[in-house]
Structures are given as C-alpha cells and as structure tokens.
Amino acid sequence: MPLPPRRRRAEWRAALVPALISLASIVVVFGALAWFVTSAEQWPRIRHQFFNIEAMQASFPRVLAGFWVSMRVWLTALVCIAIWALVLAVLRSLRAPVFAPFRLMVVIYIDFFRGVPVLLLVLLFGFGVPALALPGLPNSALFWGSVAMVLSYSAYVAEIYRSGIDAVHEGQRAAAKALGLSEWQTMIHAILPQALRNVAPALMNIVVALQKDVALLSVLGVRDAVREAQIYTATTFNYSSLLVAAGLFLLATIPMARLADYVTRRDRERRLQRAG
Amino acid sequence: MAGQARIRIEGLTKYYGDKLVIDGVDMSVAAHEVVCLIGASGSGKSTLLRCINRLVDWDHGTITLDGVSVEDPAFGRTGLQKRIGIVFQSYNLFPHMTVLDNITLAPRKVHRIPRAEAEETARGLLASVGLGDFARAYPEQLSGGQQQRVAIVRALATRPDVLLLDEVTAALDPELIGEVLGIIRGLKDDGLTMVIVTHEMGFARDVADRVCFLEGGRILEEAHPARLFTTPENPRTAQFLERIIASGRL
Ligand SMILES: Nc1ncnc2c1ncn2[C@@H]1O[C@H](COP(=O)(O)OP(=O)(O)OP(=O)(O)O)[C@@H](O)[C@H]1O
Ligand SMILES: [Mg+2]
Numbered sequence: 001m002p003l004p005p006r007r008r009r010a011e012w013r014a015a016l017v018p019a020l021i022s023l024a025s026i027v028v029v030f031g032a033l034a035w036f037v038t039s040a041e042q043w044p045r046i047r048h049q050f051f052n053i054e055a056m057q058a059s060f061p062r063v064l065a066g067f068w069v070s071m072r073v074w075l076t077a078l079v080c081i082a083i084w085a086l087v088l089a090v091l092r093s094l095r096a097p098v099f100a101p102f103r104l105m106v107v108i109y110i111d112f113f114r115g116v117p118v119l120l121l122v123l124l125f126g127f128g129v130p131a132l133a134l135p136g137l138p139n140s141a142l143f144w145g146s147v148a149m150v151l152s153y154s155a156y157v158a159e160i161y162r163s164g165i166d167a168v169h170e171g172q173r174a175a176a177k178a179l180g181l182s183e184w185q186t187m188i189h190a191i192l193p194q195a196l197r198n199v200a201p202a203l204m205n206i207v208v209a210l211q212k213d214v215a216l217l218s219v220l221g222v223r224d225a226v227r228e229a230q231i232y233t234a235t236t237f238n239y240s241s242l243l244v245a246a247g248l249f250l251l252a253t254i255p256m257a258r259l260a261d262y263v264t265r266r267d268r269e270r271r272l273q274r275a276g
Numbered sequence: 277m278a279g280q281a282r283i284r285i286e287g288l289t290k291y292y293g294d295k296l297v298i299d300g301v302d303m304s305v306a307a308h309e310v311v312c313l314i315g316a317s318g319s320g321k322s323t324l325l326r327c328i329n330r331l332v333d334w335d336h337g338t339i340t341l342d343g344v345s346v347e348d349p350a351f352g353r354t355g356l357q358k359r360i361g362i363v364f365q366s367y368n369l370f371p372h373m374t375v376l377d378n379i380t381l382a383p384r385k386v387h388r389i390p391r392a393e394a395e396e397t398a399r400g401l402l403a404s405v406g407l408g409d410f411a412r413a414y415p416e417q418l419s420g421g422q423q424q425r426v427a428i429v430r431a432l433a434t435r436p437d438v439l440l441l442d443e444v445t446a447a448l449d450p451e452l453i454g455e456v457l458g459i460i461r462g463l464k465d466d467g468l469t470m471v472i473v474t475h476e477m478g479f480a481r482d483v484a485d486r487v488c489f490l491e492g493g494r495i496l497e498e499a500h501p502a503r504l505f506t507t508p509e510n511p512r513t514a515q516f517l518e519r520i521i522a523s524g525r526l
Binding site for chain 2: 182197
C-alpha cells in the first residue's frame with residue numbers, strides 16, 4: 001500500500017507564504033504610487049481631463065461602435081494577409097527556373113512595401129486611389145486604407161513564412177522528390193505544414209501588432225475607435241474618450257498577447273522534446 | 277550479362293562547381309543482384325547513388341534502367357521514382373504525418389491509387405516489418421530503428437524494381453542496427469535488386485553479391501565480397517580495409 005500524500009498540506013502552506021508576500025508587496029508599492037499621484041497638486045485637473053466618468057460614459061457608445069469597425073477591419077485584413085503573404089512566400093520559394101520572373105517580382109514587392117512607412121501607404125491609398133474614381137472598384141477610404149495595410153503587412157508576413165520554409169530540413173525535399181512529388185506537391189504536402197508550425201509564434205505577434213495598427217486608418221477619417229474618440233475630444237475638449245478607446249484596445253490585445261505567449265511556449269517545449 | 281543488366285552506368289562524371297566528384301564511373305547491376313558501395317567519407321558514394329534515381333544531375337555519361345535511359349521522357353515525371361526507391365541515412369520521414377500517411381502519400385498523390393487500396397498495401401508492408409500496430413503513430417513516437425523501417429516501407433510502397441539504400445543504419449544506436457539489417461536481408465531473399473552504401477562491412481560481406489570500392493569518385497576495385505575482403509588486389513582497397521579492421525568494424 002502506498003502511503004497517503006502527507007506532504008500536500010505543507011506544500012500548500014509553503015506556496016501560500018510567498019503568495020501573501022507578493023500580494024502585500026504589490027499593495028504597498030501600488031498604493032504608494034497611487035497616493036503619490038493623487039496627492040499631486042495637478043491631480044484634480046488630470047482627473048478631470050483624462051478620467052472624467054461622465055465624459056467616459058457619454059462617449060462610450062460611439063467609441064464602442066468605432067471599435068467594432070476597427071475589429072472588423074482587423075479580422076478581414078488578417079485573412080487577406082495570411083493568404084496573400086502565403087502566395088508571395090511560396091512564389092519566392094519555388095526553385096524551378098521558369099519561376100524566376102515571379103521570384104524577382106516578389107523580391108521587388110517585398111523590398112518596396114517593407115521600405116515605405118505604413119502610414120504613408122495608408123494616406124496614399126486611402127486618399128489617392130478613391131480620387132482616381134476607378135470604375136468597378138469601391139471608392140471608400142476605408143477599403144483602400146485597408147488594402148494598404150494588407151499590402152504592407154503581407155511583405156513582412158511573407159518573409160516570416162519564407163524563413164519557416166527555409167528552416168525545413170533539406171532532407172524533406174529530397175525525400176519528397178525521390179517519391180515523385182512535384183515541386184508544388186512537395187510544397188503543399190511536405191514543406192508548408194512544417195513551415196507554418198515553425199513560424200506560428202512569430203505570426204501571433206504580427207496578429208497583435210495589426211490589432212493596434214488598424215487605428216492608423218483613423219487618419220483617413222474612417223470612423224473607427226480612435227476617430228470617434230477624437231471627434232468627442234474636439235467637441236468637448238476632454239480627453240477621457242481617448243482613454244476609453246485605449247481601454248477597449250487593451251481589452252482586445254492583452255488576451256491576444258497572452259495567447260501569443262502560450263503558442264510560443266508550447267512551440268519551444270515541442271522543439272525541446274524533439275531535440276531531447 | 278550485358279543484355280540483362282537492370283541498371284547500367286557508363287562514363288558517369290559529375291562536378292560540384294569545379295570539384296570532380298564522380299570520375300567516369302562504369303558499373304552495372306543485374307536483376308536480383310545486391311551491390312554494396314564502400315569507401316571513405318567523401319569518395320562519392322551518396323552522389324553516385326543519387327544519380328541513379330536522378331535526385332542529382334550529372335555532367336557526362338548515361339544511366340539506363342532495363343536498357344532505357346533514366347532521362348528518357350517515356351518515364352514521364354514520376355515513372356522513374358515509381359520503379360526506383362531510396363532510403364536515406366536520416367530517415368527523412370514527414371514529421372507532421374502519421375506512419376500510414378507517410379507511406380501512402382506517394383501512391384495516392386503521385387500514382388493516383390485510391391486511398392483504401394494504398395492503405396491496404398501499406399498495412400501489409402508494415403506488418404511484414406513488424407510494425408503492424410504503428411500505422412497511426414507519428415514518427416517522433418518511434419525509435420530510430422522503427423523510423424528507418426517505416427522509411428524502407430515508404431520506399432517499397434510503389435513496388436519498385438530497385439531499392440537504393442544510403443547508410444541506412446549509420447544514425448542508429450548499435451542495438452537497433454540489427455532489426456534494420458534483418459529487413460534488408462529479407463528483401464534480398466525476396467529477390468529485390470539493391471544498391472547499398474554501407475559502413476557495415478560485416479553486413480556487406482554477408483549480403484552483397486558484389487562489393488565496389490570507391491575512392492575519389494572512381495571505382496578502384498569490384499569483386500565478390502569473399503574475394504574483396506580477404507585478398508584485395510588494389511593497394512588502396514587494402515589500406516582502406518586495414519583502417520576499418522583497426523577501428524574494429526570488420
Ligand atoms: N550539395 C553539394 N554541394 C557541393 N559539394 C557536395 C555536395 N554534396 C556532396 N558534395 C561533395 O562531393 C563529394 C562526395 O560526396 P558524397 O556525399 O557523395 O560522399 P560519400 O562517399 O557519400 O561520403 P559519406 O561517407 O561521408 O556519406 C564530397 O567531397 C562532398 O563534399
Ligand atoms: Mg554519403
């Protein structure tokens with residue numbers, strides 16, 4: 001008969017003491033900070049300008065509606081980037097000589113879109129293209145601004161995909177070729193599934209970065225969270241609405257960042273396991 | 277012999293950049309024959325093997341399979357790979373696929389065999405190498421010896437006429453080598469034509485119908501193992517074998 005786990009209780013107590021110490025320490029440090037800030041001479045004015053509850057409540061519905069626009073742009077752009085970047089990365093990774101012109105085009109594309117600031121692209125596309133009034137294409141700043149984001153982000157993501165493709169061991173290609181798989185089949189069945197798994201952590205970080213960067217579209221007058229908050233600020237000279245927008249972004253990005261950390265950790269464990 | 281060579285290599289020459297790696301090799305392998313290639317590291321064994329199924333291109337010379345150039349368009353893009361299988365030192369199984377999917381990938385995607393039929397063949401082959409219970413496992417769940425046996429089955433899945441083996445036991449722990457060599461002996465008994473690169477001299481002596489000694493991209497000597505291992509004619513062969521004996525591998 002195995003003995004009952006008598007140490008459990010001691011372990012529980014052993015874990016409790018450090019937890020209490022950290023809690024107490026947090027209360028002391030943050031309490032001191034709060035006391036220091038709120039006792040400052042300027043605090044009432046700061047609170048009125050940035051943490052005004054009435055202003056927050058008044059602006060909340062509009063900012064939330066704008067935030068919903070931001071998140072829809074984010075999700076749509078995400079799907080487009082994932083696909084377009086994959087096309088770019090695969091074209092660049094095909095080795096047969098006939099693909100040479102495509103490889104060159106992708107290289108130029110990536111150099112261009114990585115080298116130009118996103119904000120500039122958003123302005124160029126969001127204001128410039130609708131001004132052309134192209135027949136048969138949408139004319140909204142929102143659409144073309146999103147296109148600019150997709151084109152720019154895809155350049156980065158394509159490079160991430162490609163690093164994942166290059167990291168797949170050469171022997172995998174040799175095995176696929178020896179089995180008679182075409183270069184295309186090799187890519188689809190052998191290389192890409194491994195490459196995507198390799199770069200999942202890097203991709204997750206891009207997902208989080210894009211979640212914030214969609215706010216750039218507000219420069220086009222797109223009524224997203226930032227723009228709505230700004231409109232409120234312009235009419236009331238109170239900045240609390242911007243903090244509402246900030247809060248909403250944090251609400252969305254923090255869970256995503258935690259998810260990214262989780263994916264990264266799991267990936268590292270998987271690699272350690274394979275190496276061990 | 278001349279008429280019935282399964283594989284015939286004539287005047288094969290290959291450079292990597294300016295470096296001559298295969299230097300005018302002539303060699304033939306009869307049907308059901310097992311030929312072992314031995315030689316020091318860098319002598320060109322792997323390169324020669326990889327030319328036979330066109331994994332690498334060469335500069336001069338010809339390779340024929342049953343009298344037809346392996347470069348003949350009649351093979352199409354996949355005909356040659358169907359008839360010549362290869363197994364690598366590092367297994368090169370696809371880590372994201374189950375054992376069964378590894379084996380049936382080429383039959384299904386390349387040779388358009390229905391899934392059910394491909395899987396039936398695969399399960400039969402797996403059982404024959406003692407891995408009947410591992411069809412749904414992933415490569416990383418298997419030992420090195422088990423992985424290499426799966427790799428052999430994968431190469432056999434299209435029922436090739438010729439099997440190329442490149443140091444298939446070199447990455448294995450000593451106690452796992454036997455199980456893989458046992459499979460290869462079984463294939464010889466079934467009459468499969470094989471070209472085997474190996475550092476296992478005992479195995480070569482045991483299984484080979486003919487042993488070729490390579491150095492500097494040339495075949496310096498070829499003979500029946502009983503002759504080549506006991507009374508080598510070329511002093512370079514003798515030197516190589518002495519080094520092997522000194523390191524305790526014969
Ligand atoms: N992809 C490559 N690019 C350039 N040189 C290569 C390449 N592959 C092989 N070589 C060179 O060709 C020569 C023959 O290599 P090969 O792999 O055929 O030798 P080997 O007899 O199989 O050696 P080992 O016993 O170490 O496997 C070596 O000098 C090697 O450095
Ligand atoms: Mg080799």
